[in-house]
Amino acid sequence: MENTSKQEKIKEILTRGVEQVFDLEHLEKALAGEKLNIKHGVDPTGPKIHLGRASALLKLKDLQDLGHQIILIIGDFTAQIGDASDKTAMRRSLSEEEIKKNMADYLPQMGRILDMEKTKVYYNGEWLSRLAVKNLFLIAQNFTAQQMIQRRNFKERWDQDKPIGLHELLYPIFQGYDSVAIRADLEVGGYDQLFNLQTGREIQKFFGQKQQDIMSLKMLIGPDGRKMSTSWGNVINMADAPQQMYGLIMSMKDDLMFDYFEVCTRVPMSRVAELENAMKGGKINPRDIKKELAREIVKIFHGAEAAVSAEQEFENVFKDKKLPSEIFQIEIKEEELGVVDLLVALNLASSKAEAKRLIEQKGVKIGGEDNLIVKENLQEKIKIEEGMIVQVGKRKFAKIKKA
RNA sequence: GGGUAGGUACCAAAGUAGUCAAAUGGACCUGACUGUAAAUCAGGUGGCUUACGCCUCCGGGGGUGCAAGUCCCUCCCUGCCCA
Numbered sequence: 001m002e003n004t005s006k007q008e009k010i011k012e013i014l015t016r017g018v019e020q021v022f023d024l025e026h027l028e029k030a031l032a033g034e035k036l037n038i039k040h041g042v043d044p045t046g047p048k049i050h051l052g053r054a055s056a057l058l059k060l061k062d063l064q065d066l067g068h069q070i071i072l073i074i075g076d077f078t079a080q081i082g083d084a085s086d087k088t089a090m091r092r093s094l095s096e097e098e099i100k101k102n103m104a105d106y107l108p109q110m111g112r113i114l115d116m117e118k119t120k121v122y123y124n125g126e127w128l129s130r131l132a133v134k135n136l137f138l139i140a141q142n143f144t145a146q147q148m149i150q151r152r153n154f155k156e157r158w159d160q161d162k163p164i165g166l167h168e169l170l171y172p173i174f175q176g177y178d179s180v181a182i183r184a185d186l187e188v189g190g191y192d193q194l195f196n197l198q199t200g201r202e203i204q205k206f207f208g209q210k211q212q213d214i215m216s217l218k219m220l221i222g223p224d225g226r227k228m229s230t231s232w233g234n235v236i237n238m239a240d241a242p243q244q245m246y247g248l249i250m251s252m253k254d255d256l257m258f259d260y261f262e263v264c265t266r267v268p269m270s271r272v273a274e275l276e277n278a279m280k281g282g283k284i285n286p287r288d289i290k291k292e293l294a295r296e297i298v299k300i301f302h303g304a305e306a307a308v309s310a311e312q313e314f315e316n317v318f319k320d321k322k323l324p325s326e327i328f329q330i331e332i333k334e335e336e337l338g339v340v341d342l343l344v345a346l347n348l349a350s351s352k353a354e355a356k357r358l359i360e361q362k363g364v365k366i367g368g369e370d371n372l373i374v375k376e377n378l379q380e381k382i383k384i385e386e387g388m389i390v391q392v393g394k395r396k397f398a399k400i401k402k403a
Numbered sequence: 404g405g406g407u408a409g410g411u412a413c414c415a416a417a418g419u420a421g422u423c424a425a426a427u428g429g430a431c432c433u434g435a436c437u438g439u440a441a442a443u444c445a446g447g448u449g450g451c452u453u454a455c456g457c458c459u460c461c462g463g464g465g466g467u468g469c470a471a472g473u474c475c476c477u478c479c480c481u482g483c484c485c486a
Contacts, residue, residue: 161408161482223440224430233413233430251440287438318440353450354432361433361447379453393433394440 006032006066013062017055017263019191019216022198027186027213036068039184039200039212041124041175042110043075044102049109050235051297052190052220052228055263057113058300059188059217068186070119072110073178074103077125081171109238112301127181128174139173142206143199148172151195172196176203184212191216220263223252242302246310247395249294250318254286257293265296323369323389327399332384339364339380346390346398358392365391 010031014021021027030036040060042053049057064070079099107121148169149158157164172195179187179200187197197214204211221227222234229235236248252260261272275292278284291311298307316322330346337345340355343364349355356378358364365372366382372391382388388400 163481226429247440254439254441257441285438286441290439290441314440351450352452354448357447358433363433 009062009066012269013059013066014215016269017059017218019218020194021213021215023213027215030185030213031063031066031068036185037071037183038063038068039071039073039179039182039187040189041073041075041078041178041187042106043079044099044106045079046230047102047105048230048235048237048239049106050228050230050237051264052235054113054238054301055220056188056190056217057110058264058266059215061113061115063186063188064115064118070114071182071184072114072119072121073182074106074121074123075175076100076103076123077128078171078174081167081174105239112238122182124174124178124181128177131174131177136170136173139177139203139206140170142202143173145169153192172199173203176200179212180204180207180209183209185210186213186215188215188217191219218259218263221256221259223248223256225253225256238301242298242306242310243313245301246294246298246307246314249297250290250314252290254290257286257290260293260297265293265300267292267296318394324397327389327397329399329401331401331403333403334384336381336383338378339366339375339382340378342366342382342384342390343392346400348390348392348396348398363393 010028013031014024014028038060040056042049060070076096076099079102080096107116110116110119149155149164154164154168156162175193175196176199178184180203184200184204187200189197194214194216197212197216201211201214219227222229222232223236224234226232226234236245240248249260258272258276261267261275262269275284275289279286279289294314295307295311298310302310313324317324332342332345334345339359340349340352343349343355343358344352349358355364359375359378362374362376364375366375367373367389368387369389372389384400384402386400386402390398390400
């Protein structure tokens with residue numbers, strides 16, 4: 001009995017949110033057996049981990065629960081190069097200082113998903129910064145320039161006459177060498193990393209090691225339909241406050257929901273299929289599906305309680321158009337202020353010009369708790385009163401505190 | 404090293420002396436509508452000024468000219484071709 005359920009778990013692990021596995025047959029057997037060294041590399045290129053990356057952590061958690069050894073490689077060395085996998089433009093190298101700063105926040109975030117007690121963490125600068133040039137040279141002989149360049153991202157840049165840094169070409173080698181250093185049995189990474197993962201296999205072979213299996217995961221699309229990427233700004237971060245995270249999920253395009261269900265939650269796939277069918281058949285309001293999704297995701301990162309209150313708050317503010325339960329208070333010294341100046345003073349507009357625009361567009365409401373009034377007159381003077389509420393757009397609020 | 408094409412706002416990309424605070428698309432913001440912060444539609448997106456208007460802006464610096472994103476010089480950066 002226990003065996004069959006374990007087999008089922010493994011099946012799920014091998015398929016859910018997974019783009020490709022190699023060598024599938026071998027891995028399926030291996031997962032059922034002895035403790036495996038499972039490698040996952042993270043480059044601390046920013047202080048926050050977004051959901052796209054967090055989805056890999058969920059996968060690792062599943063593997064960890066199965067009893068395998070998770071080994072996180074923090075790419076303090078490789079981050080200085082910048083992985084080209086998800087880049088369509090050359091990225092400036094990060095300074096050591098920036099990397100240190102970013103790293104400080106990384107592990108606690110990962111600890112929200114993984115059991116860090118059971119997780120090994122290495123920094124690849126430990127071995128890469130000492131890698132002899134001669135060895136690099138020997139390893140490099142296993143690859144051709146064409147192989148390195150032909151991968152999709154470089155090819156795109158090549159075709160568009162965009163720069164490709166020589167150092168970027170070495171990235172896969174470094175990542176691959178990590179696999180040697182820790183004797184990885186399996187490496188998990190995003191689909192965009194497929195090439196790097198394979199490179200690990202080659203280099204392990206060169207060093208006479210057993211070759212790792214590789215699992216590449218589906219890439220998460222940002223809520224706006226573009227690839228989720230920090231430089232696009234279309235990210236949902238795992239450290240985002242529950243309320244904000246919930247809102248960001250609600251703002252995604254409807255057709256993306258099911259990908260998120262698969263990749264970012266552990267809602268049974270049967271349930272997901274059910275929801276998808278219901279939506280196609282017009283039997284269910286897409287909004288309700290999205291609510292379920294938002295709730296599930298917030299639950300994973302912040303717990304069930306936070307998920308419930310985030311949902312209530314959202315309903316309150318956006319469905320019932322009530323005021324949020326907590327409004328940021330700002331002290332105002334003046335007795336009276338023009339509308340424009342007030343918006344700037346409350347930080348609801350970054351300049352007077354913007355404040356004017358907002359007012360002209362009927363986006364500004366001021367008043368007491370229950371009677372917010374749209375302000376259209378730029379000239380109007382507002383008498384400052386304790387507890388006065390100022391709303392800009394649908395979701396920016398401030399409460400005035402008299403000095 | 405030689406030749407050549409480029410560097411424009413958050414991003415991409417037009418513009419090659421005045422009509423340029425700079426087309427267009429994306430992103431973002433506001434409104435309408437709704438099923439939601441979805442989709443769709445409309446409008447908006449340098450700053451200051453009550454306003455006439457003024458200031459800053461097209462890789463850096465320097466020039467020409469009544470007038471420069473646009474011409475000239477120079478420097479920095481990038482692509483491509485050649486060596």
